[in-house]
Amino acid sequence: MSGGIGSYLIVRPHSPKRGEPLTADEPTTLPGLFLSAALRYDRADALSYKRDGQWLHISSRQFVERSENIALGLCSLGLRKGDRAAILAANSPEWTLSDAGCQFAGVVDVPLYTTLAPASVRYILDDSGPKVLFIDNAAAYERVSEAIAGQPTVEKIVFFDPPAADAANAISLAELESLGAALRAQEPELIGRLVNAIEPDDTATLIYTSGTTGEPKGVMLTHTNLISNVVDAAEKYSFEGRDRSLSVLPLSHVFERTGMYVYLMYGMSVHYAESIDKVPDNLQEVRPTIFIGVPRIFEKVFEKARIKAARSNPIRERIFDWAISVAKEYASVIERGEEPTVSLTAKHNLADVLVYSKFRDFFGGELRFCITGGAALSDEIYLIFTGAGIKIMQGYGLTETSPVISSNNPQFKRLGSVGRPIRNVSVRIAEDGEIEVSGPGVMSGYYNKPAETAEVFCGDGWFRTGDIGDIDDDGFLFITDRKKELFKTSGGKYISPSQIEQMLKASRFISQAVLIGNGRKYPAALIVPNFEMLESYAQHKGLEISTPAEFCDHPRIHDLIRRQIESHTTDLGRWEQIKRFALLENELTVEGGELTPTLKVKRRVVDEKYKAAIDALYADQ
Secondary structure (H helix, E strand, C coil): CCCCCCCCCCCCCCCHHHCCCCCCCCCCCHHHHHHHHHHHHCCCCCEEEEECCEEEEECHHHHHHHHHHHHHHHHHCCCCCCCEEEEECCCCHHHHHHHHHHHHHCCEEEEECCCCCHHHHHHHHHHHCCCEEEECCHHHHHHHHHHHCCCCCCCEEEECCCCCCCCCCEEEHHHHHHHHHHHHHHCCCHHHHHHHCCCCCCEEEEEECCCCCCCCCEEEEEHHHHHHHHHHHCCCCCCCCCCEEEECCCCCCHHHHHHHHHHHHCCCEEEECCCCCCHHHHHHHHCCCEEEECHHHHHHHHHHHHHHHHHHCHHHHHHHHHHHHHHHHHHHHHHCCCCCCHHHHHHHHHHHHHHHHHHHHHCCCCCCEEEECCCCCCHHHHHHHHHCCCCEEEEEECHHHCCEEEECCCCCCCCCCCCEECCCCEEEECCCCEEEEECCCCCCEECCCHHHHHHCECCCCCEEEEEEEEECCCCCEEEEEEHHHCEECCCCCEECHHHHHHHHHCCCCEEEEEEECCCCCCCEEEEEECHHHHHHHHHHHCCCCCCHHHHHHCHHHHHHHHHHHHHHCCCCCHHHCCCEEEECCCCCCCCCCCECCCCCECHHHHHHHCHHHHHHHCCCC
């Protein structure tokens, strides 16, 4: 590259809307972030991925050069600043390279989840109007080919792997990079002109919300939105270019996307998980020091450990349960700022040898801390992992806020909270309890939706999050519920479903729970049992049942779940108590449409999909 990495970049003065920069050379655009990180750290293993059983690496310099070539390749296809390009692919270095290429070109990228139904893909393509679609491979193309066929704006499909034989106007990513390299040779100064034409307030990406309550909306996030979030959310974490990360959550989600920018900006070695099924193996190979995950991941880890103990023998199960109770007690004492007693410390040390060390080994044994968001983390899971020596920092945010609003961190944390607002972000609580936010990470608006944009902003410009919460005397934010998810019984009582669902999931026999009852006389619940724990229970009780359908129909299992519900919801008010429940044979999944990619429940979808079961619970109301 003529002149070296980023020699063409014009350094702009820091935006006054961002507050004081943490460093004098703090970037103001995403290309600036990529370039400054490559110069500062120059890693040989900036991006790492596994192919044919071997971990391969892309260096910082290769990352910049390939990204620039993709940008120039897009330019050769006729894309100009402000045009859109969609990305429909699983996590991979090609995903990150394509994203970076768009940013170098000033092209707005539109990420799409690989789990989207073809109709949803078509809706987003029609709404955003991309000229180019990046896609994984022929199999991914075949799944959504009907949604792409006849779409009026997509002029070229860029495959990460060789193109599908029946895909019109298709090229490979390698061919796109070759087009860019040829254009670089003809116009060596062009990449500099493209990058320096980008302004901090230009839209960088268009991310469509997952639609838990309605039609997806395209959230317009600028370079300032994303850069400010990367810098301000990371301020209290001592990232020093020595960390390793494993990318697991979909890059189509803003949480993992911003996490990727944090990895790159602070010189971490990024590894891409091969697949969800391969995450346990990849954790052992990579031994990450930083891990970003949604609460369900930690719940699943705990469930598997608990099931393993239950299936071994009664003594090991009792030891496991004892160790978990010690972990919660120990962590609670530490959270209160107190010193554990000698007796508690001795028990904790023994439990560490017997149980906790295995928890840490599951994550590779070298974690400094985990960061979680996207949904609520229960206090119980937090205490268990904290007591086991795995530090979990829970944060809070939305796609519309780039995403982080607040976060616990190694310096300041509080049980049950989502931390204090990050640097340069202000939070207030409206009269009705809604959390409102102001700061440089707040979106510029919803694409093509001026009315919806106006609806979520107050008259003084503060953003309405749609969440209910409060702030304690020390500035820690606590989330109560989603404003739109609160429901009212026919008796006029408001109920917060997520808190009650967390109570239910504390039972070892309950895997998932959805509270229902809007406009009904009383609340009820749809429950997905933990079938593996039920198998152990049935074996212990001598019950001859084995299939999910049999478990869901058996009166002894219904009695067990009823007792579990009662014992885990003793603190509820009379109007909040669950009167009836239905057991579901199948887990709620992203693929099934009941969960968002960050594993939050799509209540509208659940209401529609399980209407018959819900109506049956209220048949004699």
